[in-house]
């Protein structure tokens with residue numbers, strides 16, 4: 093899991109979702125009440141499986157030489173309250189954070205959004221770092237919502253997935269649609285997709301699309 097989480101941080105760089113040391117990926121260790129997360133303040137070039145840190149679901153450091161990411165409490169809160177979640181990602185990616193700065197959900201006006209998010213990408217509350225406020229805002233917004241990403245107001249993106257890779261994919265797709273819908277807005281009003289078509293697209297992509305897993 094240290095290897096997987098370390099490697100996935102390189103994807104945040106590859107897709108231009110992060111600058112400096114901002115942003116982080118975590119992955120739940122299957123069968124344990126533990127997760128692996130980025131160390132605080134270490135640059136992306138220096139991330140290795142060895143310097144990833146292991147925390148318990150209260151965000152306490154269990155194993156590692158470095159202090160865990162300053163966003164660890166938010167990740168831990170999600171893992172405690174959403175047992176189906178196996179990965180969490182946080183970025184300040186530019187276009188998605190611009191929607192967050194306005195407190196505006198990204199409307200579902202692209203089939204790719206219907207596929208991946210099943211509707212709009214919602215806004216979560218304004219919350220300060222330091223206690224469980226960010227984690228609570230993520231969970232309150234995403235529980236019962238199809239979207240695997242939330243735009244925390246005035247802050248940035250938190251995404252979740254069944255594993256860390258799936259949460260990274262949601263973060264990448266969130267920025268992609270945030271950018272396209274922003275561009276669409278420049279020359280007019282994007283056309284909404286009817287709800288029953290969104291439902292059909294979401295169902296197909298989630299249940300039929302891609303390679304079938306071997307039985």
Ligand SMILES: [Zn+2]
Nearest residue numbers: 182184247248
């Ligand atoms: Zn942040």
